[in-house]
Amino acid sequence: MDDGSKKAYAVAISVQLVYTGMFVISKAAFDHGINTFVFMFYRQAAGSLLLLPLALLRHYRSHARSSMSPWMLLKLFICALIGITFSLNLYHVSLKFTSATVASATDNSLPVVTLFLALLLRMEHVKLKSWSGVAKLTGVVLCLAGVLVIALYAGPSLSPVNHRRAFASHGSGPSGANVATRSAWVKWTFLMVLANTMWSLLIVLQAPLLEECPDKILVTAAQCVFSTAQSFVVAVVAERDFSRWKLNFDVSLLAIFYSGFVVMGLGYYLQAWCVEMKGPVFLAAWTPFCFIFTMFCSSFFLGEIVHLGSIVGAILLVGGLYSVLWGKSKEAKIEPCKEVTNKIDDLMDEKIKQNCEEIEEEQGQGRGRAMSAPPDEQM
Numbered sequence: 001m002d003d004g005s006k007k008a009y010a011v012a013i014s015v016q017l018v019y020t021g022m023f024v025i026s027k028a029a030f031d032h033g034i035n036t037f038v039f040m041f042y043r044q045a046a047g048s049l050l051l052l053p054l055a056l057l058r059h060y061r062s063h064a065r066s067s068m069s070p071w072m073l074l075k076l077f078i079c080a081l082i083g084i085t086f087s088l089n090l091y092h093v094s095l096k097f098t099s100a101t102v103a104s105a106t107d108n109s110l111p112v113v114t115l116f117l118a119l120l121l122r123m124e125h126v127k128l129k130s131w132s133g134v135a136k137l138t139g140v141v142l143c144l145a146g147v148l149v150i151a152l153y154a155g156p157s158l159s160p161v162n163h164r165r166a167f168a169s170h171g172s173g174p175s176g177a178n179v180a181t182r183s184a185w186v187k188w189t190f191l192m193v194l195a196n197t198m199w200s201l202l203i204v205l206q207a208p209l210l211e212e213c214p215d216k217i218l219v220t221a222a223q224c225v226f227s228t229a230q231s232f233v234v235a236v237v238a239e240r241d242f243s244r245w246k247l248n249f250d251v252s253l254l255a256i257f258y259s260g261f262v263v264m265g266l267g268y269y270l271q272a273w274c275v276e277m278k279g280p281v282f283l284a285a286w287t288p289f290c291f292i293f294t295m296f297c298s299s300f301f302l303g304e305i306v307h308l309g310s311i312v313g314a315i316l317l318v319g320g321l322y323s324v325l326w327g328k329s330k331e332a333k334i335e336p337c338k339e340v341t342n343k344i345d346d347l348m349d350e351k352i353k354q355n356c357e358e359i360e361e362e363q364g365q366g367r368g369r370a371m372s373a374p375p376d377e378q379m
Contacts, residue, residue, distance in 0.1 A: 011274045012286040018267040019107075020293040022259055023100040024301055026092070029255035031302070036092040037231070037238040038245050039256065044084070044228040046260020048221070055221035062215075068222070072212060076219065079209065080226035083202020087195045088227075089234060094192035097184055099304050102150060104294035105314035106192050108321045111284050112143040113193075114200040115324055121204060135327030139320040146316030151189040154182070155308030158299075216272075224264070284325055288318045 030036060068076075095103050115136060119126060127133040206219070213219055239245065247253050274283045291314050298304040 008274060008278045008282070011270050012278075012283055013289065015267060015270050015274060015283065016286055016290040016293060018263060018270070019290050020104070020297055022263050022267075023095075023103050023290075023294045024297045025251065025255045025258050027095055027100040027103070027298065028302060029252040030092070030096040032251050034252040034255075035235070035239045035244060036096055037089060037235040039252070040085075040089050040092055041228065041231040041235040042247070042256045043088075043259045044224060044231050046256055047264040048224045048228045050261055050265050051217065051221040051224050055215070055217045059215060059218055068213060068218075072209075073222070075209060076222050077226045079202055079205050080223040081230055083198055083205070084223060084227040085230040085234065087198035087202065089231070090191055090198070091195035094188040094195060097188040098192060099306075099310070100298040100302065101291070101295045101304060101306055101310055101314075102189060103192065104291045105150060105310060105317055106147065106189075106196055108287050108291065108314065108317040109143045109147065109193065110196055110200055110203075110287075112139050112317075112320050112324050113197050114203050116140055117197070117200055117204050123204065123207070130330075132327040132330035135323045135330065139322075139324035139327065142316050142320030142323060146313040146320060147189070147193050148313075149316060150310055150313030151186045153309035153312070154185075155312070158306045158308070220268075284321065287321060288314075291318070 026039075029039060091103075126136055128137065209219060210216060235245075247256070271283060295306055295311075299306055
C-alpha cells in the first residue's frame with residue numbers, strides 16, 4: 001500500500017470521527033436544554049461566517065465571469081429551505097427525543113434514500129435482469145427493514161459503558177433517549193428518516209444546479225446563508241423568549257462551534273478531498289464506522305442505553321448500504337466496457353460500410369470499362 005492510499009484511509013476514518021463528534025456533542029447540547037431551533041440558527045450562522053468569505057475569495061481569485069442569476073438564487077433558496085432548514089430542524093428535534101446511536105444508524109440510509117429518490121425522478125435506472133439492479137433493489141428493501149426494526153423493536157438493553165455522564169450538568173436526569181416513551185420513539189425515528197429523505201432530495205437536486213454553477217463552495221455558501229436567514233425566522237417563531245437565546249460557556253457553545261466550524265470546515269474539506277482521491281463509493285463504504293464510534297461514545301460520554309433493536313436495525317441498514325454500493329460499483333465497471341464495445345461496433349460498421357463502398361466502386365468501374373471496350377474485345 002502506497003502513501004497516497006494510506007492517507008486516503010486515514011482521511012476516511014477522520015471524516016467518520018468528525019461526524020461522530022457532531023452526533024454526540026449535539027445530543028449533549030440538547031440534553032443540556034438548548035432549544036433545537038435556536039441551535040440550528042447559531043450553527044448555520046457560524047457556518048456562513050466560515051464559508052462565505054472563503055467562497056467569495058476563491059470566486060474573485062479564479063477571475064470567474066459568471067454570476068448567479070435571480071432564477072438561480074431562487075432555486076438555491078428553495079433547496080436550502082427544503083434540504084437544510086426543514087431537514088436539519090426536523091433532524092435536531094428527532095435527535096433530542098431519540099439517541100445519537102439512532103441518528104448515526106439512520107445516516108447509513110442516505111445513499112439508499114438518494115437512490116430511491118433518483119429512481120422516482122427518473123435520474124437513475126434499475127435493470128432487474130442484472131445483478132447490479134437486483135443488488136440496488138435489495139439495498140432499498142434492507143434499508144426499509146432496518147428503519148422498521150429500529151422504530152418498532154427495542155429488545156434487551158445494553159448497559160452503558162460509563163454510568164457517570166461526561167457532559168451532564170448538575171442535577172440533570174437521564175438522557176432524553178432513555179426517558180422517551182415507545183410511541184414517541186417510533187414517531188421521532190420515522191421523522192428522522194423523513195429528515196434524511198429531505199437531505200437526500202437536496203443531494204439529488206444539487207446535481208443540475210452544479211451544472212449551471214460549477215463553483216461548489218459558492219453554491220454551498222449561498223445555501224448556508226439562505227438557511228441562516230430561514231432558520232432565524234423559524235427560531236423566532238419557536239422560541240420568543242430571547243433570554244433563552246443567550247449562550248454560556250458550556251456544551252451548547254461547544255456544539256455550535258463544532259458543528260459550524262469543525263464539521264462545515266474541516267469535515268467537508270476532508271470529505272471532498274477523499275471523494276476526489278478515491279471516489280464517493282470509497283467514502284460511503286466507511287459510513288458504518290461512524291455508527292460504531294457513535295454507539296461507543298454515546299454510551300461512554302452520555303450514558304445512553306443502547307437497545308438490541310437499534311443494533312439489529314443498524315446492521316440491516318449497513319447491509320442495504322453495501323448492497324447499493326456494490327450495485328453502483330458493478331454498473332461503473334460495466335458502463336466503460338459497454339462504451340468500448342459500442343465504439344468497436346461503430347468502427348466495425350464504419351469499416352464494413354467503407355469496404356462495401358469500395359467493392360461497389362470497383363464493380364462500377366469494372367462495368368464501365370466493359371461497356372467502353374470495342375465489340376471484338378467484348379466478344
